[in-house]
Amino acid sequence: MIPFHELLFFILAALILVVSPGPNMIYLISKSITQGKRSGFVSLTGVICGFLFHIVMVSFGLTAILLAVPFAYTVLKVTGTVYLLYLAYKAIRPAGKTIFEVDGDKTHDSPKKLFTVGFLTNVLNPKVAVFYVSFFPQFIKPEYGSVLTQSFQLGLIQVLISFSINLVIVLTAAKVAVFFSDHPMWVKIQKWFMASVLTYLALKMAFSKAK
Template sequence: MIPFHELLFFILAALVLVISPGPNMIYLISKSITQGKKSGFISLIGVVCGFLFHIVMVSFGLTAVLFAVPIAYTVLKTVGIIYLLYLAYQAIKPKSKNIFEVDENGSHDSPKKLFSIGFLTSMLNPKVAVFYLSLFPQFIKPEYGSVLIQSLELGVIQVLVSFSVNFLIILTAARVALFFAHNPAWIRVQKWFMASVLTCLAIKMAFSKAK
């Protein structure tokens, strides 16, 4: 088992990761506000499962193989970039719906779709795998026991931190809808800002390199 004082540093690093703006946070806020807290929670389960995918890959050494083969990393990264650009287009396309606008027509995505998109949003982000690969080795030491168990331990802690913070975000995101309801002039600004953020994330991902 990893000593508690070292786990505290890891928890701090995991907290920094989750509060950093990214596609996961944007997606969760969007669904929480437009479709309600229940939809946001289902989306969060999908995001968490995406984290679990990366954790399993790292724990069993598969991610190391992925990054050792340039074409494998390139394929995953390309899919992620295309997906982010697609989300950016959806934000500003003609007659697009404001992500902060409460859906009053009862038109909600199915739980399966919410979960699937949340899962893909998390899984198709190679930066998550890079984070795990660069951080886990700093806390895992043979003298602490099984390397596999230590890796899974860190993974579980990261998931718990991410789930807790994002759950709080889901609970408070709906309040933003009230602001836009009373300030409609900001809706267009919000759409272009969201599209810009997503595009910047895609560009940043495009220039990222395998470790």
């Protein structure tokens, strides 16, 4: 198992993933505001199942890659660094969206559609897949035991963090959207803070030593 002190940085990275602009958060906030909390809960269930899908696919994939091709670590590190810098740029670019911008869709969808769209929105979200593939190798070490077990450990931690934060967002979506709409300065602070942390994570990954 991975030591707790080494998990702290992963937890920070997982938090950044949850609050960074992306289709999952925009979808959940939109449905919670336009169709109510119940729709938000159903949508969140679909999103979480999407995370579980990613965990299974990436865990088995990483196990095979890291054991068979050690050089793959370098490729994953470079990919993750570039992607994090891209997310930092997206967070502060003038036309960038924040997680508090929603669409005006007023149509009420069935629970089946809400779950399916939430699931597919997450499964087809490249940010989640790249996060798993680029970050997991930073914390997985053979001396800690099974690579597969460590991968599942990281995945479950990320899911718990994502579920907790997204649940709060679903419950307070309307209030959060109104607050940030009335306080644009907070939106700017959120953007720059997010960009700063993402840049730090990218630099840390770039200068980390290969296994």
